[in-house]
Amino acid sequence: MNFTPFDRRVRAAFIGLGRIYDLNRLAYVDNDDVEVVALVDPSETRRLERGRDWPGAATFSSIDELASSGLAIDAVEVLLPIALHEQGVMECLANGWHVNLQKPLTSDLASASRMIDAANEHDLQLRVMENYLFYEPLVRLKHVIDSGELGPISGYHLKMVASGRGGWEVPGDTYQWQFDQAQRGKGILVFDDGWHKFSTALWLFGPIREVRAWIGSTEVIPGIAIDAPTTIVWEHENGVRGVWDITLAIDMYLRSDYYTNDERWEVTGQRGFARVNRCTGRGLQQPSFEVYLDGEMLSHHALDDDWASSFRDSGRHWLRWLRDGKGPLWWDALDAVEVLRVALAAYESSERGGVGVDPNSLH
Numbered sequence: 001m002n003f004t005p006f007d008r009r010v011r012a013a014f015i016g017l018g019r020i021y022d023l024n025r026l027a028y029v030d031n032d033d034v035e036v037v038a039l040v041d042p043s044e045t046r047r048l049e050r051g052r053d054w055p056g057a058a059t060f061s062s063i064d065e066l067a068s069s070g071l072a073i074d075a076v077e078v079l080l081p082i083a084l085h086e087q088g089v090m091e092c093l094a095n096g097w098h099v100n101l102q103k104p105l106t107s108d109l110a111s112a113s114r115m116i117d118a119a120n121e122h123d124l125q126l127r128v129m130e131n132y133l134f135y136e137p138l139v140r141l142k143h144v145i146d147s148g149e150l151g152p153i154s155g156y157h158l159k160m161v162a163s164g165r166g167g168w169e170v171p172g173d174t175y176q177w178q179f180d181q182a183q184r185g186k187g188i189l190v191f192d193d194g195w196h197k198f199s200t201a202l203w204l205f206g207p208i209r210e211v212r213a214w215i216g217s218t219e220v221i222p223g224i225a226i227d228a229p230t231t232i233v234w235e236h237e238n239g240v241r242g243v244w245d246i247t248l249a250i251d252m253y254l255r256s257d258y259y260t261n262d263e264r265w266e267v268t269g270q271r272g273f274a275r276v277n278r279c280t281g282r283g284l285q286q287p288s289f290e291v292y293l294d295g296e297m298l299s300h301h302a303l304d305d306d307w308a309s310s311f312r313d314s315g316r317h318w319l320r321w322l323r324d325g326k327g328p329l330w331w332d333a334l335d336a337v338e339v340l341r342v343a344l345a346a347y348e349s350s351e352r353g354g355v356g357v358d359p360n361s362l363h
């Protein structure tokens with residue numbers, strides 16, 4: 001694919017102005033790499049509200065309306081419900097716009113292939129936004145693993161408790177598409193949030209050769225089920241094993257500025273361990289990153305561990321990339337397909353009673 005970096009500010013549009021817009025927008029604020037020129041959402045209320053952030057931007061109720069306006073656009077920030085990702089991305093690519101798409105890429109491999117083929121055909125970048133790779137405690141964790149100071153890695157575990165109390169307001173229509181998505185078999189914890197967990201696993205330890213899963217279901221209100229309790233185990237090609245357990249504590253209050261997920265990553269090596277104590281929520285009031293070696297715990301007290309900063313930095317990485325074309329996209333669309341494969345392998349394993357599934361065996 002040919003890509004010529006922009007030698008001027010990128011002209012950008014937001015497509016979808018819902019809940020996560022509040023964090024994605026942070027990359028665009030006070031950023032000389034970009035100029036926000038358009039906002040798109042069918043909701044007039046959201047167009048009016050978000051329009052106040054960008055007084056110079058034009059607003060539109062659909063991608064088609066923006067394209068027909070003749071306004072010049074270089075790149076779009078696609079923040080649509082998952083079921084609309086493929087259609088929205090195809091329209092944007094057909095209009096000649098580079099795309100930064102919120103994860104998950106899409107729900108199945110055929111859809112992913114169509115999107116990647118379209119990006120290649122139009123010679124445009126399709127990036128899948130993964131903010132966790134920019135969360136400073138996780139970046140420190142990767143640095144410690146790669147430095148070898150923990151010794152050879154023996155294994156690691158991820159924990160998540162999803163709670164129902166605390167955090168920011170999530171609009172009813174956002175929950176509605178998440179529940180519809182869950183009805184189609186891709187739940188909010190394993191698929192939507194799980195994307196981040198599988199991403200960090202691939203980023204930390206490389207390709208995965210086998211996944212085993214036991215995906216549960218708990219009805220939280222009549223007709224609405226959440227995909228927990230769930231346990232997913234995997235083995236990387238380098239032999240390191242990871243496990244992620246998801247527990248639901250629906251009545252537990254969790255202090256959070258965002259979603260109420262209490263999350264941990266703990267990596268154990270032959271000499272010690274390193275642990276990220278929280279991410280989205282503010283569960284443990286301990287330093288967000290700690291390293292244990294030779295009987296001593298090193299605690300990091302001054303990291304930028306506000307989850308929102310990871311959106312800012314992931315978005316800035318993309319916008320800088322459009323200006324200089326340097327380094328990996330984190331993730332490009334092919335990397336994202338590997339994440340999707342791990343998620344789909346977990347579903348396949350669970351459906352088949354927890355047997356081992358090689359993500360590369362899925363077609």
Ligand SMILES: NC(=O)c1ccc[n+]([C@@H]2O[C@H](COP(=O)([O-])OP(=O)(O)OC[C@H]3O[C@@H](n4cnc5c(N)ncnc54)[C@H](O)[C@@H]3O)[C@@H](O)[C@H]2O)c1
Nearest residue numbers: 016017018019020040041042043079080081082102103174
């Ligand atoms: N990285 C993360 O941690 C994270 C967190 C939350 C959500 N997300 C992802 O971000 C995406 C959006 O999630 P959200 O929670 O903001 O959803 P949301 O429902 O709050 O927002 C989606 C917006 O898209 C608008 N929309 C619907 N159809 C449209 C169309 N055809 N054209 C333009 N706009 C349209 C809706 O009106 C709504 O304002 C999803 O892919 C979700 O998985 C990622």
